[in-house]
Amino acid sequence: MRLPESQVAVLNAASATDEQTIEQLAEELGIKPETVTGAVFDLRDDGLVSVSETVEETVELTDEGEEYAEEGLPEVRLFRAALDVGDGDSIPMGQVIGASSLAGPQVDIALSNFARKGYGRIDSGELVPDADASPDGDEEAAALSALLDGESVDGDVLDQLESRNLVVRHESTIRSVLLTDEGVDALMMGVEAAETVSRLTPEMLTSGEWQDVEFTEYNVEADAPVVQGGKKHILRQTADRVKDVLVGMGFSEMEGPHADADFWINDCLFMPQDHPARTHWDRFALDVPPMEDIPEDLIERVRSAHLEGVGDDGDGYHSPWSEDFARAIALRGHTTSLSMRYLSGHEVGELEPPQRYFSVEKVYRNDTLDPTHLLEFYQIEGWVMAEDLSVRDLMGTFEEFYSHFGITDIQFKPHYNPYTEPSFELFGRHPETGELIEIGNSGMFREEVLRPLGVECDVMAWGLALERLLMLMYGFDDIRDVHGTLCDLDLLRETEVIR
Ligand code: PHE
Incomplete structure (x- = not known):
């Protein structure tokens, strides 16, 4: 066996x-x-x-029980001291105590047991020992020394010793x-x-050997290293959630180049070519051949809007407009370039209202890195094309969008963009600092933008910062906590985006 x-x-x-x-x-x-x-x-x-x-x-x-077993019970010591100093009459208490060498709480213990056990009485500060009493017959003292010698002791006296905390029973x-x-x-x-095995094998199962072996026990409490598995970055997770929310609101997604012609990034947006944002220190220009694939008629209409404006009472910039400058390639500073591509019909053909489009994509700006600015960040771009849109539609859309992320305190501030009129900046309140932080920019596209694109109805549009949305959702106050070499790894590991 x-x-x-x-x-x-x-x-x-x-x-x-x-x-x-x-x-x-x-x-x-x-x-x-x-x-x-x-x-x-x-x-x-x-x-x-x-x-x-x-x-x-x-x-x-107990420790106390052991001490009394060796040195005598306090009441016995008191009685003996009383016999030593007196002659059977009443003796002042202080005198007896002094002679007994009892101290501290033991004095009270001695006094409270003295009369109970018939050693005498206490009368207005005097101790009167009973001449007939004898500590030799003290059952408790006898029991203590018996226990000290490892002998067993009868029940009643044990109860008494237990109530005095001199013994414990198990x-x-x-x-x-x-x-x-x-x-x-x-x-x-x-x-x-039997052999001890730590792993059950298929062979052991088929041969029946498993019945004869002993399995080593698992120590389920053993320390094990924490495994930090790979996971999606919270920025990506949030981007996915933003996409879900916008798709749920009836939007379709736009796609397009990160490096694009200035034409799509700026000229279509009625940004004058001498605008400060278009100078070399604000954009990341690329040393690559200019973009060829831009519809000629669109170039013509955009040039004309810049030079003379659109409509009867429109007025352009009258400054020189260079086609070469428009075809030069740079990293996009906003994803509104995608909106221009889609609105012009260049991407998915002529669009009939109503239409809703969005993108959640990276943009690049030559900013100074600080707690709220990165050189590349994600923009939540979007627009709605419909007849008769108003600012209330714009505000309602933001309120609906942000409420999906638990953000209900949105504020609007009038703003200026060359391509929208009216324009609004959006602010949200930081959950930790209580500060209002800018979370986006928006407006209704101007005639000067829409006419050359061939759009005849209203278009409201926006660009929102994904990183700022994250700050409002998770309460961190430095954008570098989630990006780059200074990132807070614990925050990244522990934050789960609720879907
Ligand atoms: N392009 C703007 C920005 O980057 C956002 C915006 C888009 C504003 C569309 C109005 C309309 O700040």
Whole structure:
């Protein structure tokens, strides 16, 4: 017969005639009592041993009990002192106490037990010892010294000692083990220790070997290294959520080049070519050939809008307009370039109102890096094309959009953009600092933008900063916490975007 190692050991150590306790077996075998207990129960389940249980009470002296067992109970010491200093009459208390060498709380203990146990009485500050009393018959004192010598003591006096906190009682179950007849037979036939394995294999299952082996126990409480798996960056997670929300609001997604012709980035937006934002220190110009693929008629209409304006009362900039300048390539400073491409019909053909489009894409600006500015960031671009739009539609759209992210305190401030009229900046309140922070820019596209594109109805549009939305959602106040070498890894690891 094959059995786990600990069971083999216990079986060999157990006797058919003399009961042994688990503690005795553990000591004899040099294994932990818990292990022996486990083995004994398994052996009993297999009928190889029998187990009998008795409940045993053990009594232990407390520190105080031990002290009194050695030096005498306080009341006894008081009585002896009273006999020493007096002649059986009443003696002033202070005198007896002084002679007793009792101190601190022991004085009170002595006094409160003195009369109870018949050693005398206490009368207006005087101690009157009882001449017939004798500490030799003190049951409590006798019990304490018996316990100190490891002898057992009768119940009533134990209750008294327990109430004085001089002893504590414990109950424990003592298990005694005897070999059964089957156990004796098994030993005669020979019992071997089974192999211990830590992994169950398919071979062990098919051969049936698993029945004879002992499996090592798992220590489920062992420390294990924390595994930080890869996960999507919270910015990406939030971008995905923004897309879901906008798709849910009926928008379609725009796509387009990160490096684009200035024509789409600025000229279509009625940005004068001498605008400060178009100078070399504000844009990331690329040293690549100019863009060829721009519809000629559109170029003509945009040039004309810049030079002469549109409509009867329109007025252009009258400054020179260079086609080469418009075809030069730079990294886009906003994704409104995509809106221009789509509104012009260049991407998906002529669009009939109503239409709703968005993108959540990267833009590039030659800004100075600080807690709220990055050189590249994500813009949530969007526009709605319809007949008769008003500023209320714009505000309502933002309120609906931001409410999906738990942001309800949105403020609007009049603003200026060369391409929208009216224009509004959007502000939201930072959850930690309470500060109003700018979260976007918006407006209704001007005639000078829409006419050359061939759009005849109203278009409201916006560019919102994804990183700023994140700041409002998660309360961090430095954008570099989520970006770049200074990023807060714990924040990135622990923040989950609720979908
Ligand atoms: N392009 C603007 C910006 O980057 C945002 C905007 C888009 C404003 C469309 C109005 C209309 O700030």
